[in-house]
Amino acid sequence: MLRARNLLLTAGAVALTFLTLGGAGNAFAAKPLRVNGSTTVNPVVTEAAEALRAERGMTIHVDTQGGSSGGIAALGDGRAEVAMISRPLEPEDRTKYPKIRFQPVQIGSDAVALVVSRDVWDGGVHALSKEQARGLYEGKIKNWREVGGPDRRVVFFNKEPGRGTWEVFAHWLYGDPKKAPLVNLPEIGANEEGRNKVSSTAGSITQLSSSWADGKKVFALAIRRDDGKTVRPDNVSIRDGSYPLSRPLSVVTDGPPRDESKILIDFLLGPRGQELVRKQGYLPLAAQGAARQ
Amino acid sequence: MIGRRWDGRLEMTAVFSWGFTSLAVATFLGMLVLFAAQSLPLWRHAGAGFLSGTTWFFRAGQFGVLPMVYGTAIVSAVALLFATPLGIGAAIFTAELLPRGARRTRLAVKTAVELLAGIPSVVYGLLGVLLLRDFVLRLLAPWDPLSGDTLLTGGLLLGIMVLPTIISLSDDALGGIAGSQRLAARALGLTRAETVLKVILPQALPGLASAVLLGLGRALGETIAVFLVIGRQDNQWPERLLSLRPLTEAGQTLTSKLGGSETFLALDDPLHWGAITGLALVLYAGVALVSWIGARLALPGGGRA
Amino acid sequence: MRRSVGRGWIDRAFWLACALCAACVGVLLAGIAGAILWRGLPVLRPGFLTAVSSEAGASGGVRDEIVGTLILITTALLVSAPLATGVALVHAVYLRSLPARRRLLVALYTANALPSILFGIAGMVVFSRFFGWGKSWLAGGLLLGLMILPTLSVALIERLRSLPRKYREAASALGLTRAQTVWSVLLPQCAGGLLSGALLGLARAAGETAPILFAAAVFSGAGLPSGLRDSPVAALPYHIFVLAQDSFDPSVESHLWGAACVLVGLVLGLSLLALPARLRAHEEAQNA
Numbered sequence: 105m106l107r108a109r110n111l112l113l114t115a116g117a118v119a120l121t122f123l124t125l126g127g128a129g130n131a132f133a134a135k136p137l138r139v140n141g142s143t144t145v146n147p148v149v150t151e152a153a154e155a156l157r158a159e160r161g162m163t164i165h166v167d168t169q170g171g172s173s174g175g176i177a178a179l180g181d182g183r184a185e186v187a188m189i190s191r192p193l194e195p196e197d198r199t200k201y202p203k204i205r206f207q208p209v210q211i212g213s214d215a216v217a218l219v220v221s222r223d224v225w226d227g228g229v230h231a232l233s234k235e236q237a238r239g240l241y242e243g244k245i246k247n248w249r250e251v252g253g254p255d256r257r258v259v260f261f262n263k264e265p266g267r268g269t270w271e272v273f274a275h276w277l278y279g280d281p282k283k284a285p286l287v288n289l290p291e292i293g294a295n296e297e298g299r300n301k302v303s304s305t306a307g308s309i310t311q312l313s314s315s316w317a318d319g320k321k322v323f324a325l326a327i328r329r330d331d332g333k334t335v336r337p338d339n340v341s342i343r344d345g346s347y348p349l350s351r352p353l354s355v356v357t358d359g360p361p362r363d364e365s366k367i368l369i370d371f372l373l374g375p376r377g378q379e380l381v382r383k384q385g386y387l388p389l390a391a392q393g394a395a396r397q
Numbered sequence: 398m399i400g401r402r403w404d405g406r407l408e409m410t411a412v413f414s415w416g417f418t419s420l421a422v423a424t425f426l427g428m429l430v431l432f433a434a435q436s437l438p439l440w441r442h443a444g445a446g447f448l449s450g451t452t453w454f455f456r457a458g459q460f461g462v463l464p465m466v467y468g469t470a471i472v473s474a475v476a477l478l479f480a481t482p483l484g485i486g487a488a489i490f491t492a493e494l495l496p497r498g499a500r501r502t503r504l505a506v507k508t509a510v511e512l513l514a515g516i517p518s519v520v521y522g523l524l525g526v527l528l529l530r531d532f533v534l535r536l537l538a539p540w541d542p543l544s545g546d547t548l549l550t551g552g553l554l555l556g557i558m559v560l561p562t563i564i565s566l567s568d569d570a571l572g573g574i575a576g577s578q579r580l581a582a583r584a585l586g587l588t589r590a591e592t593v594l595k596v597i598l599p600q601a602l603p604g605l606a607s608a609v610l611l612g613l614g615r616a617l618g619e620t621i622a623v624f625l626v627i628g629r630q631d632n633q634w635p636e637r638l639l640s641l642r643p644l645t646e647a648g649q650t651l652t653s654k655l656g657g658s659e660t661f662l663a664l665d666d667p668l669h670w671g672a673i674t675g676l677a678l679v680l681y682a683g684v685a686l687v688s689w690i691g692a693r694l695a696l697p698g699g700g701r702a
Numbered sequence: 703m704r705r706s707v708g709r710g711w712i713d714r715a716f717w718l719a720c721a722l723c724a725a726c727v728g729v730l731l732a733g734i735a736g737a738i739l740w741r742g743l744p745v746l747r748p749g750f751l752t753a754v755s756s757e758a759g760a761s762g763g764v765r766d767e768i769v770g771t772l773i774l775i776t777t778a779l780l781v782s783a784p785l786a787t788g789v790a791l792v793h794a795v796y797l798r799s800l801p802a803r804r805r806l807l808v809a810l811y812t813a814n815a816l817p818s819i820l821f822g823i824a825g826m827v828v829f830s831r832f833f834g835w836g837k838s839w840l841a842g843g844l845l846l847g848l849m850i851l852p853t854l855s856v857a858l859i860e861r862l863r864s865l866p867r868k869y870r871e872a873a874s875a876l877g878l879t880r881a882q883t884v885w886s887v888l889l890p891q892c893a894g895g896l897l898s899g900a901l902l903g904l905a906r907a908a909g910e911t912a913p914i915l916f917a918a919a920v921f922s923g924a925g926l927p928s929g930l931r932d933s934p935v936a937a938l939p940y941h942i943f944v945l946a947q948d949s950f951d952p953s954v955e956s957h958l959w960g961a962a963c964v965l966v967g968l969v970l971g972l973s974l975l976a977l978p979a980r981l982r983a984h985e986e987a988q989n990a
Contacts (some may be wrong), residue, residue: 136932138836142741150922154756157923163936166922168944169915177665184837186507200665259543264660265456275779286454290543290630292648293658294947304531305544411796412882413860417788421851425813429825432977435827486723494717506724506741508977513731517971519939520962523946524737540983557730564727588709603734609816621943656912657821660826677823685812692811 120276136163136365141175141188142268143168143294144214144313145353148380149188152371162364168294172268180204180357185365187356188215190268190313196282208354209361211372212381212388215337216272216325216349217314219299225308225323233328238277240309242285248307258309259346261298262289263311271297272351273311312373314342315385353386414548426587438669440676447675451634455659461671462679464634468548469683473616475552475644481609483556484563486561493593494578507568509687522622525554530626542645547630549644554622559612566611566695571597596684603694610691617684620652627653628677651680730788742963745956747802749966755922755941764961766925770839770935772907772967773927775904775913777843778850783900785847786854793855794862807859814852819912821845826916835917839927839932842918849913850903857899861892894979901976911939938965 107204139149153164168188170177176189180201193208211228218232229251232240240260240379248256263270274281293297295316302308316338317324325346326336341347361369371377378388441445441459450461491506511517530545537549574597582592598605628647631654631661635643737916753763790809797803822845829841865888873883919940927933945958 138932151756153923154754163925163928164556165920165932167920170658172660174661177662183830257541263543264658282456286457287632288632290546290628293629297947300547301544304534308544309646391842408879408881409886410791414791414796416787417785418792421785421789421848421855422809423887424848427815431827432820483723483726486720487727490720494720495787506728509728509731511977512970512973513734515905515969517907517911517939517969518907518967519911519942519946520738523942523958523962524734526946528737530806552761562766588713590713611811614815617817618819619866620817620819621939625946628746630939642729652819654818655823656915660823660916664831674823674881677820680817683815685837687813688812689808691815692808695811696807700989 133362136165137186137368138184138203139164139166139185139186139188139368140170142166142172142190142275142353144190144268144386145188145355147384148211148353148377148386149186149355149368149372151380151383152368152377155376156368156371162367162392163189164364164368166341171264171266173266174187176201176356177356179206184334185253185357185363186368189354189356191271191351193354194281195356196273200362205277206356207283207355207358207360208352209369209373210352210389211369212351212353212386213342214351214386215314215342215347216269216276216287216311217317218309219302219312219317219322219324220309221302221322223256223395224248224309227256229253229325231326231328234277234330236328241277241289242287247377256309259308260289260307261292261301261305261310262287263298264291264293267293267349269311269313272349273321276349280285310371313386314338339387376394418683420696429678431683432674432681436671436675436678439675442668442671446475448679451632453563453631453654455663455669455672458668460506460675463650464632464653465649465676466679467643468551468627469617469652470625471548471643471648472519472551472555472650473613475549477609477613478556478614479553479556480560480612484560484608484612485567485605488564488567488571489593490550492568492590493534493597506701510561510564510568514565518558518619518622521554521558522625525550525622525626528541537645540645542630543647545624546647547645548627548648550626551623551648551650552644554626555616555619558619558622559616562615563608563612566608567601567605570601570608573604574600578652592652610687610694612615614684614691618680620651620656623650624656625655629653631658651676652685655680680685716729724846733823734764736979737857738959738966739926739963740962741956741959745960746821746963750960754888755936755949756923761957762939765939767938767941768964768968769926769960770924770937771908771917771939773839773935774842774846774918774937776909777840778846778899778907779904781844781847782854782903783896785851786858786899787853787896789851790858790862791884791888793859793873793879793943807856808853810859814856816849817912818851818910819915821849821913822916822960827914830917836932837920837928839918839933839935840930841936842914842937845917846907846910847911850907853906854896854899855901857902858892860895861895861899862888866889898979901972905972905976908972909965909969911937911943914940915943942974 107268138278139153146166150166156162157164172189172191174188175184176197178184179187183296189208193206198206203373216236227248229248232251236245236251240258243328245251246258248254263273271281274284278284292301292310294314298310298312299316299322314324326335328334328336329348335341335347337347337349341368342350355369357373373389378390381388399653414462437461443450447460447462449463450459452459452461452464520650529550532555533547533700534545534549537547578596579592582596587596627650629649630647633643633646633647634647646697660673663673723947750763750884751768754765755767756762768801787938793806825841825845829835829838831843836842869887870883873887878886914937918934919937920934921944922940924934924936927935940959942958942965945954
């Protein structure tokens with residue numbers, strides 16, 4: 105029969121279990137490696153983590169909440185050991201987290217392209233200048249006619265704040281993302297969502313990783329530079345930097361990589377990791393001469 | 398009262414029961430206090446301007462809640478406009494209008510409705526992304542929408558989600574009316590329609606109202622499904638409040654903002670985090686109020702409580 | 703007896719309108735079930751349930767996600783059941799006045815309707831940051847348990863209310879103390895109610911994304927948790943939520959539907975287990 109004494113003993117046992125779990129939990133558990141950040145870099149790092157997990161039994165947690173800036177914030181807060189970013193580190197990052205010695209390691213390159221829907225492409229818009237891009241972003245150019253395209257309303261889907269893609273774009277247009285004007289545009293989170301939305305909306309444009317523009321559903325525009333040259337986002341122009349919106353894909357640690365972080369980063373820099381970079385359509389570091397279709 | 402009178406010893410069961418209940422109550426109230434406390438930087442900075450502001454630019458420190466309250470209100474209104482007639486009509490059909498001996502059909506329908514209510518919101522979100530979005534895009538084609546992610550899409554998806562709640566609770570409400578009422582009405586020569594419309598419905602009204610209110614509560618608080626199909630466009634405050642134009646445009650609700658990436662970005666900025674928890678506070682208060690009214694209607698004061 | 707024609711027409715029109723509503727609802731349900739099954743069943747090979755997710759969700763299975771979801775709902779049950787029992791006992795046994803009992807019940811209904819995202823945000827503040835747990839399975843379990851507490855409490859209260867008074871009277875006549883009555887008479891009779899309420903609550907908890915979004919779940923790399931701090935789990939709803947936005951590959955879409963199928967199957971399975979008891983109780987209440 106249940107009596108108060110038995111009840112108390114049970115409660116005490118349960119409480120003791122919880123406390124043990126909480127306290128000793130850290131002692132015997134291998135510390136997991138926590139990775140957080142860009143959804144562009146994510147597929148590469150996730151597959152690398154899967155391989156390391158299967159072969160070496162490592163525990164690596166990968167997450168993408170908040171994009172590139174979210175990854176930096178997680179690293180700065182101590183919520184992650186490795187951040188994935190798809191933009192260069194900015195002075196603002198360092199000032200926001202002065203105690204962190206940010207050490208980025210580039211694992212590949214990629215570019216931000218302005219991709220448009222089929223009707224815009226077929227209607228004749230194949231390139232944009234910086235002024236035109238600015239006009240489209242700020243809503244001053246409302247119809248594709250004004251840039252040589254079809255008579256169709258412009259729909260600009262904006263990449264979410266905090267995404268590396270957006271920061272690279274804002275950096276190109278305004279020199280500093282903080283100087284970007286405040287705009288009211290529908291937002292897109294990750295790359296696939298962007299591709300889906302643009303391909304299903306007539307007259308639309310968005311910022312997207314160039315390797316996601318497949319030329320079938322969405323089309324990447326070339327950039328008309330100040331000197332008049334038109335540069336398409338392909339491997340050559342990304343490699344030699346003539347495409348203004350190319351960006352490094354990097355992983356960042358606090359100080360030099362140690363222990364598990366080092367294992368992961370060495371893997372990413374090694375042949376298998378670089379193959380993963382290539383598999384996703386990004387430009388690997390060694391960038392052999394073979395051009396992709 | 399059951400048992401012997403309290404004889405001065407501590408009754409462990411009572412201690413534990415009251416202890417657990419106090420813990421539960423404290424936790425729920427604690428959440429409210431938590432949001433209030435964490436949002437203090439915002440209130441100090443913006444004061445009541447937060448509640449009346451119509452712009453949200455976090456990089457510039459501007460925080461206004463109205464466009465999101467508007468989005469929440471519109472989306473819930475659409476959901477209720479869709480689900481209330483459909484749900485009450487279906488409930489009336491199964492409760493009143495089926496032939497007497499169709500007990501198995503009624504059981505089947507009730508089971509189906511319960512199962513529909515159990516489908517997780519993320520699966521509804523998936524259905525919304527892959528199916529509803531294109532449907533709405535084609536539906537709204539004459540009005541040339543930007544994309545299929547609109548307030549209307551969010552409202553329709555929510556309507557489908559609260560439909561089971563409204564059906565189930567309406568069915569309970571209708572079932573609570575004594576059968577003798579129906580017999581008397583029919584004996585007096587009223588048709589089925591007249592019985593329902595003039596005898597049953599007026600009596601079931603509090604129960605039906607509570608069904609709608611509890612459905613509304615669910616609509617107000619739904620995050621994941623709305624997040625995926627609403628377009629997430631800030632500052633959508635209409636020029637004319639009663640126009641239908643915003644239905645064809647993207648918007649933002651309290652829940653879609655909270656479930657988004659800004660919540661992570663805001664963690665290190667006290668003001669920004671204060672704004673986010675301010676939203677949580679507004680959401681908590683709003684849903685609690687609506688649900689409290691619904692619950693009071695559902696539980697009549699003079700009954701067995 | 704002759705009815706005026708108008709009333710007959712109204713009656714038929716009304717019947718038709720209501721039948722139409724019911725038909726619409728039926729079509730919706732069939733459509734939803736059909737969509738999920740049609741797209742998801744082809745992916746459900748046995749290996750899907752036992753394989754780990756690979757290629758960032760493009761292939762493999764959902765083993766870790768299933769395990770994670772099971773861990774979360776088990777913890778939620780363990781947290782919620784004692785608390786719910788306490789609340790139900792307070793309502794049925796220890797509160798003397800009718801208005802007080804009604805206020806408790808109204809409070810439970812209100813708490814039941816609170817948006818789940820609020821639990822997620824509160825959990826992030828309290829567990830992830832204040833306690834320093836980072837992302838932890840226990841945080842997820844606690845939050846989910848708290849979320850389903852009102853559901854379990856109400857189910858138990860309903861069951862306690864429906865117990866015939868003669869049980870309590872007999873116990874009293876036999877000289878049992880209040881505590882003895884609770885443990886020997888009331889609670890054993892309510893085991894069924896607790897079970898069905900628990901199953902319903904778990905069904906809801908299994909499908910929730912928002913509470914675990916910030917404080918408990920990660921997308922990749924979490925198997926069985928080891929310890930308390932920084933021990934997240936993978937979970938089916940979170941997996942689906944991330945993939946729904948971030949699908950990297952056309953082949954991800956079919957796996958997405960497979961995961962959705964598994965989740966819906968789990969949730970419906972739990973609900974169906976509770977159904978007989980609930981329908982019986984419903985009928986009892988209707989006939990009372």
